[in-house]
Amino acid sequence: MQSYTIGQAARLLGVSPDTARRWADAGRVATHRDEAGRRLIDGRDLAAFSVELAKGGSGEEETTSHTSVRNAFPGIVTAIKLGDVAAQVEIQAGPHRLVSLLTREAVEELGLEVGVEATARVKSTNVHIDRS
Numbered sequence: 001m002q003s004y005t006i007g008q009a010a011r012l013l014g015v016s017p018d019t020a021r022r023w024a025d026a027g028r029v030a031t032h033r034d035e036a037g038r039r040l041i042d043g044r045d046l047a048a049f050s051v052e053l054a055k056g057g058s059g060e061e062e063t064t065s066h067t068s069v070r071n072a073f074p075g076i077v078t079a080i081k082l083g084d085v086a087a088q089v090e091i092q093a094g095p096h097r098l099v100s101l102l103t104r105e106a107v108e109e110l111g112l113e114v115g116v117e118a119t120a121r122v123k124s125t126n127v128h129i130d131r132s
Helices: 006-013 016-027 043-056 104-108
Strands: 003-005 039-042 072-082 086-093 096-103 117-123 126-131
Touching: 003 006, 003 043, 003 104, 006 016, 006 039, 006 043, 006 072, 039 043, 043 072, 043 086, 072 096, 072 104, 086 104, 086 117, 096 104, 096 117, 096 126
Parallel strands: none
Antiparallel strands: 003 039, 072 086, 072 117, 086 096, 117 126
16 A cells, blocks of 8 residues: 655645644544654545545645646545446545546556545546556
8 A cells, every 4th residue: 555755645635744744743644654764644544534624624724725737636546436347536636526537447557546646637628647
């Protein structure tokens, strides 16, 4: 399972590293230490926390602006529904929830699973998923 540093988690959640650190210190998201002593968040825990934040807010006011640069939304995969041929992938990118329909084969080739970092790229009405 992929893990994320506090800084990576902050970028995916659309907040400052200090805010992500405070949330971890308060026990809002579980962390563990790697061999170098860095605090890491498991991908599945971060995915669940990002959905929780989007539904209920952060519990504190943030002054960070949420914008799309070149229509790219870096985020974390929060859900995947696989069919025989097609798949539905949900990404939480800060406060934005994006859903894309793509082939099951594409999901497998990209190695997408809940907790994996990915970028949704939006052009007109299409959403494309890149593995980060």
